[in-house]
Amino acid sequence: MAPPLTARVQLLLLRAAGFLIGLIGQVARAFGGPKFHARTTGPVSEPLLLLSGIQLAKLIRQRKVKCIDVVQAYINRIKDVNPMINGIVKYRFEEARKEAHSVDERLAEKLEDEATLEKKWPFLGVPLTVKEAFQLQGMPNSSGLVNRRDAISKSDATVVALLKEAGAIPIGITNCSELCMWYESSNKIYGRSNNPYDLQHIVGGSSGGEGCTLAAACSVIGVGSDIGGSIRMPAFFNGIFGHKPSPGVVPNQGQFPMAGEAQEIFQCTGPMCRYAEDLIPMLRVMAGPGIKKLKLDAKVHLRHLKFYWMEHDGGSLLMSKVEQDLILAQRKVVAHIESMLGASVQHVKLKQMKYSFQLWITMMSTKGHDGKEPMKFVDLLGDHGKPISPLWELIKWCLGLSVYTIPSIGLALLEEKLKYNKEKYKKFKAVEESLHKELVEMLGDDGVFLYPSHPTVAPKHHVPLTRPFNFAYTGVFNALGLPVTQCPLGLNAKGLPLGIQVVAGPFNDHLTLAVAQYLEKSFGGWVCPGKI
Numbered sequence: 080m081a082p083p084l085t086a087r088v089q090l091l092l093l094r095a096a097g098f099l100i101g102l103i104g105q106v107a108r109a110f111g112g113p114k115f116h117a118r119t120t121g122p123v124s125e126p127l128l129l130l131s132g133i134q135l136a137k138l139i140r141q142r143k144v145k146c147i148d149v150v151q152a153y154i155n156r157i158k159d160v161n162p163m164i165n166g167i168v169k170y171r172f173e174e175a176r177k178e179a180h181s182v183d184e185r186l187a188e189k190l191e192d193e194a195t196l197e198k199k200w201p202f203l204g205v206p207l208t209v210k211e212a213f214q215l216q217g218m219p220n221s222s223g224l225v226n227r228r229d230a231i232s233k234s235d236a237t238v239v240a241l242l243k244e245a246g247a248i249p250i251g252i253t254n255c256s257e258l259c260m261w262y263e264s265s266n267k268i269y270g271r272s273n274n275p276y277d278l279q280h281i282v283g284g285s286s287g288g289e290g291c292t293l294a295a296a297c298s299v300i301g302v303g304s305d306i307g308g309s310i311r312m313p314a315f316f317n318g319i320f321g322h323k324p325s326p327g328v329v330p331n332q333g334q335f336p337m338a339g340e341a342q343e344i345f346q347c348t349g350p351m352c353r354y355a356e357d358l359i360p361m362l363r364v365m366a367g368p369g370i371k372k373l374k375l376d377a378k379v380h381l382r383h384l385k386f387y388w389m390e391h392d393g394g395s396l397l398m399s400k401v402e403q404d405l406i407l408a409q410r411k412v413v414a415h416i417e418s419m420l421g422a423s424v425q426h427v428k429l430k431q432m433k434y435s436f437q438l439w440i441t442m443m444s445t446k447g448h449d450g451k452e453p454m455k456f457v458d459l460l461g462d463h464g465k466p467i468s469p470l471w472e473l474i475k476w477c478l479g480l481s482v483y484t485i486p487s488i489g490l491a492l493l494e495e496k497l498k499y500n501k502e503k504y505k506k507f508k509a510v511e512e513s514l515h516k517e518l519v520e521m522l523g524d525d526g527v528f529l530y531p532s533h534p535t536v537a538p539k540h541h542v543p544l545t546r547p548f549n550f551a552y553t554g555v556f557n558a559l560g561l562p563v564t565q566c567p568l569g570l571n572a573k574g575l576p577l578g579i580q581v582v583a584g585p586f587n588d589h590l591t592l593a594v595a596q597y598l599e600k601s602f603g604g605w606v607c608p609g610k611i
C-alpha cells in the first residue's frame with residue numbers, strides 16, 4: 080500500500096531540506112578556502128628576477144651571470160610565494176638545476192662565440208613554465224581531471240620541445256581550469272590558484288596558473304593556449320602580456336584536450352610574459368616554420384598606423400557593463416596615442432559586437448568534414464570511458480561527492496542547449512562573416528583596434544559563476560580569427576591590474592606586438608605585486 084499523501088509530501092520535503100542543507104554546506108565550503116594574513120604576495124628583492132628573458136639569456140651567454148644562479152633565484156622565489164598563489168602545481172627543480180649546470184659547463188668551454196650562441200639558443204638558460212594542459216615529458220598530463228591524475232606525459236608538446244631547443248629550462252607546470260573550459264583556474268587535483276595582487280581574487284583561466292606565476296615573478300616566460308580568451312584573460316587579470324597569434328601559425332600539437340576538427344584553427348597557442356620585448360622572440364621560437372606566415376621583420380612605424388577604439392560591446396544583455404576604470408584606462412591610451420604619437424585615432428561603433436557570445440557559440444557549433452561533431456564535453460569529462468551524467472554529478476556535487484568542478488557540471492548540463500540548430504547557426508554565421516569583413520576592411524594592413532580585455536578587473540573567487548558570458552570580450556576574436564595582444568595598463572585604486580586588447584587584421588601580429596612594446600614604455604607595463 081502506498082503511504083498516504085501527506086506522508087509522501089513530508090518525505091519529499093525532508094529530502095528537499097537535506098538537499099538544500101547539503102547545497103549550503105557545499106557552497107560554504109567552496110567559499111571558505113584557505114585564508115592568508117597577507118593580501119598580496121611580497122615584492123621582489125632579487126634583481127635577477129626583474130629581467131626579461133632575452134636580457135637574462137644575454138647575461139648568461141656573456142658569462143656575466145651563471146645560469147644556476149638564475150634558476151636558483153627563481154626556485155627561491157617560487158618556494159616563497161607559490162604556496163600563496165598555487166600557480167605552479169608540479170615543480171621540476173632537480174632537473175632544472177642539472178640543466179642549468181650543464182649550460183654553465185658548456186659555456187665555460189667557450190665552444191661558440193656569442194653571436195652563434197644567440198642564434199642557436201635565443202633563450203639559453205631562461206626559466207620557463209608551461210600550462211599543465213601542455214605535455215612536458217615526465218610531468219602530469221591531466222588538465223585537472225581527477226580520472227587522469229596518474230597520466231604522465233611521455234613526450235613534449237611541439238611548442239615545449241621548440242622552447243627547450245631554444246635553450247629555455249622548464250621549472251614547473253602551472254594550474255588550469257578543469258579541461259581548460261572555465262575562466263577560474265580551479266580543479267579537484269590541484270585546487271585553486273590565487274591572484275598575486277589580491278589573493279581573494281581570481282587568476283582567470285584557463286591558463287590561469289601561468290598568468291599568476293608570471294605576474295608573481297615566479298617564472299620568466301610561459302606557454303598558454305586560447306580558444307575563448309584562455310591566454311588573454313589570465314594575462315589581463317594578472318597584469319602581464321599575452322598574445323593570441325593569428326590562427327594556424329603556432330602548432331597546437333601535444334595539449335589535452337585538443338579542440339574539435341573544425342575548432343582547432345580557432346584554438347591558438349601563444350606566449351605569455353611580463354616584459355613585452357620577449358613576445359616576438361618567443362613567438363619566433365614557438366611558431367617554428369609557421370613564422371613565415373607573419374611579417375615580424377617588417378619595421379612598424381607607429382605614427383603611420385590607424386588606431387580604432389570602442390569602449391564596450393554596445394550593450395549585450397548577457398554581459399556585465401564595462402567598468403569605469405577600464406573605460407578611463409582606454410581613454411588615457413587613446414589620448415596618449417593622439418597627443419604623443421600623433422597617429423590617427425578613430426572611435427568606432429561596430430554594432431555586431433553585441434553578438435560576441437553568439438559568434439563564439441557559432442564557432443563552437445561548427446561541424447568538421449563529413450559533418451563530424453566536436454567531441455562532447457560529457458565524453459571528455461568521462462575521459463574515454465562512459466560519458467558522465469551531469470544531473471547525477473550535480474546531485475553528488477551538492478553532497479560534496481563529485482570529482483568534477485561546478486562550472487564543468489554546469490557546462491555539461493547546458494552543452495546541448497548551447498549548441499545552435501541549423502537555422503540559428505546560419506543566422507549567426509552570417510553575422511560573423513559580416514563583422515569579419517567589416518573589421519578586416521577597417522584594419523587593413525596598417526590598423527589596430529583597441530578593445531577592453533574583459534568587462535571587469537579580476538573578480539573575487541567564484542564570482543565568474545554569476546557572470547558566465549563575460550569571456551566573450553576575448554572569445555569574439557577567436558571566432559573572428561584575428562591576432563590579439565593583451566597589454567597591462569597599471570593598477571586600479573584597489574591595486575588590481577588594468578589592461579587592454581590590441582587587435583589587428585589577419586597575420587598582422589607584428590602590429591599588435593609593436594603597440595604592446597609602445598604601451599609598456601608609455602604606461603609602465605607589468606607592476607610587481609606587493610609594491611604598494
Ligand SMILES: *[C@@H]1O[C@H](CO)[C@@H](O)[C@H](O)[C@H]1NC(C)=O
Pocket residue numbers: 214220230231232233234235335
Ligand atoms: C596525454 O594524454 C592524451 C589523452 O589521453 C594522449 O592522447 C596523449 O598521448 C598524452 N600525451 C603524452 C605525451 O603522453
Ligand SMILES: CC(=O)N[C@H]1CO[C@H](CO)[C@@H](O)[C@@H]1O
Pocket residue numbers: 165168169268269270271
Ligand atoms: C592549494 C592546493 O590544493 N595545492 C595543491 C596543488 O597541487 C599539488 C600537487 O598535486 C598539491 O600537493 C597541493 O596541495
